[in-house]
Amino acid sequence: MNNTNEKLFNKGFIAITFINFIVYLVYYLLMVIIAVIAQSNLHASLGQAGLASGIYIIGTLLARLLIGKKLELIGRKATLRYGALFYLLTTIAYLYVPVIPVLYLVRFLNGFGYGALSTATNTIVTAYIPKARHGEGINYYGLSTSLAAAIGPFLGLILLNTTDFHFIVAFSIVLVLIITIMCYLFPVKNVKLSEEHIKALNKSSFDSFIEKKALFIAFMAFLMGLSYSSVLAFLSSYVKVIDLVQVSSLFFVVYALVITFTRPLSGKIFDNLGEKFVMYPSYLFLSAGLILLSMTTSSWLLLISGGVIGLGYGTFMSNGQAVSLKTVKDEHRISVALSTYFIGLDLGLGIGPYVLGELRTFLSFQNIYLVASILPIICMVLYKIYTSKKAVKAAL
Template sequence: MHQPRLWTKNFLIDAVTNLFVYLVYYFLMVTIAAYSSDHLQASPSEAGLASGIFILGALVARIFAGRAIDQVGQKKILYCGLVFYLITTLLYFVANNLMLLFVIRFLHGAGFGISATATGTIVAGIIPCARRGEGTSYYAMSATLASAIGPFLGMMLIRQGDFDTVLILSVILLAASLIATFFLTIPEVKFTKEQMDKIKGFSLHYFFEIKAIPISIIGVLIGLSFSSILSFLTSYTREINLVGPGSFFFVVYAASILISRPLTGRWFDQRGENFVMYPSFFLFAIGLLILSQAHHGFLLLLAGVFVGLGYGTFLSSAQAIAIKVSPAHNMGLATSTFFSFIDGGVGIGPFLLGFLVPATGFRGMYLGMVFVVFACSFLYYFLHGKKTPGMETA
């Protein structure tokens, strides 16, 4: 049977735009703490705040962006997000004190949140319904590529003490994204009068898509678990004398996602979400378990493989579920709801886990995350898994 076309001009433009948006995020996320310490004399806690306040800005923006997309329009919000993201990137050039840097980081996070929510919503309307899982998986690979290239390139540049080059490269990427967006054609979403009245109203459920909340709740816990790697892997590898292999962890992590995404996306469409979701929890937990027991480089990188297979599969599949269970006219709200919860978990995780590390050590913390991820598989069953139809054969 003939399948609807996936790799269209609009899909490619949106995916590349998303790649650039996330590259800028990773460039600065891995360099801003070192920059604030070296050039603005920030303490370790202040440097951590300079990094983490970006996530808070993204979280706040995502909450409002989903509603704004439905009210104002997808392409207009993408324009606004990219312009704001670009302007706040330029502001780093005048950040000469910590307080100003905190304000810029928060606003920069808001620009990222608006842009990323818009690109995610737009691609949901571009992908044919029959290829929802496959298309979402391919699209999510743009963020995966950024997670490998961004930290590697950013850390290489900051080691040379060249933060301005990081900023210039970020400005170029965002300017290119803004230009490319002019050539993007977005399918029109038509609303009934009743839907428009709801969009214009004011209530908590107008900022969150209620039907996307169950899978998003699981996203909070998965995001919290993943934040243990994002925030503490560098310190952990220093403690266990595996800094060299540790620098390649996210490269291996990204490679495993890139290899597996085409398969997991097809399985999602052909055999149902449960077929990929339950293994994703198991593989992520195994990755954390191996990480907690790593004593040499091979095991550390093997953990990266399993984390990529588990967390990477969860992220794209859970996003597809959030969109699938929500009304078509609320795709923007569903996307922002899901990623707001993910951002919340990733953002609050380092703060909460920071209290755990002194008591358990890094190995104990990662072992604790194994149980959290396994618990998520049971939570998934009760919140969504048992409600889905039986698996279909390919």
């Protein structure tokens, strides 16, 4: 694919964006229901149910480390196709989970498949975005991830209340089967590697697994993911305490609507004015949204907080990805840079429920959200210090 083509919405871009949407939709759909299923169907304890959710992230992180390093060596085409096939087989495996240890194994392997496939899609899409429109293109592409993060939990909770686990798994299998077929039909060009590049990627050094230039934005992603995990982990319990269960499902609908309408604008701002004009607002909005959520006593305030959180976390997710792309110049390092960024994001989302859950033993939900709101402010301060130092170095 010629990256100089100025047409953003080409067939390749649309297809890989749709594939990515389904990958993340199934991930979030199963994430919100698996703990409940573990407790009700397998009689797991609360701790065992939590591990069933968290072990998925371990598989994902392992895949991002290994596939991020080896993707260009294996080839983008093979990684996409075999990743999709493995994601499909491990989704089918949910149909047979008679005991909790088997569920752990299936969740771990399914997490690995998700990590491998999403690393491939996140890398491949860059070949279909014109360089001059990277910010805009990544924002449109990132919309698929953000919408999945909103629609997945919403759909999962509805299906959980109206159907059973086997129907949900069957529904997920059909979705993954569709994108698996698409992955085998999708035209992917592998990056041509020089002998020097092959040697560098084959080394078992820190640089071969992690892109050092993307470490800072990955750390910001970790803190932002940690902060947002308070919403994913505790919203369903929190709305019961404040008696807003009936309207709570609309929280993610408002979240999705806000990011849908604001994402194109934030991408253009990124390209035309610079990253700081979207990064600073993302930190402020997430912090403000969590503060509003901690103060919520009415339906309208709950929904407003959902919109403001969408402006914060939803904006950060895709623009952070665009920032990580800016850190590398060599095409063969794109997969490593993106893998580094998403490792930070996934790690924050993965350990957040446990870390913040420990605080729940002596803090109210309201205070947990206040604690979570401090993290984006820390990000903003660190981001200011980091960018100021970079500006000084560039001026010398």
